[in-house]
Amino acid sequence: MAKNYKIKVNVEIIESDQEAEDDLIQTEAGQFELVISEEQAFSIDACEQALLRTNYPALRAALVNHLTALSKKK
Numbered sequence: 001m002a003k004n005y006k007i008k009v010n011v012e013i014i015e016s017d018q019e020a021e022d023d024l025i026q027t028e029a030g031q032f033e034l035v036i037s038e039e040q041a042f043s044i045d046a047c048e049q050a051l052l053r054t055n056y057p058a059l060r061a062a063l064v065n066h067l068t069a070l071s072k073k074k
Helices: 044-073
Strands: none
Touching: none
16 A cells, blocks of 8 residues: 655744844754844745745755655665
């Protein structure tokens, strides 16, 4: 019987005391973070762009991990 796979996404937008940066950060836990300014936080377009910039590398990393795990099963 074929197995099914669950895909989960968790997005958090939280207030931070860190300086706003243009650089994306990957944490030790493998998560991707981007700190935006308060001005950007009030802009739907800026927030959307920040989410898309953060999301893409996270998706790619998840795919790499998934496909690596599958290839090890065979």
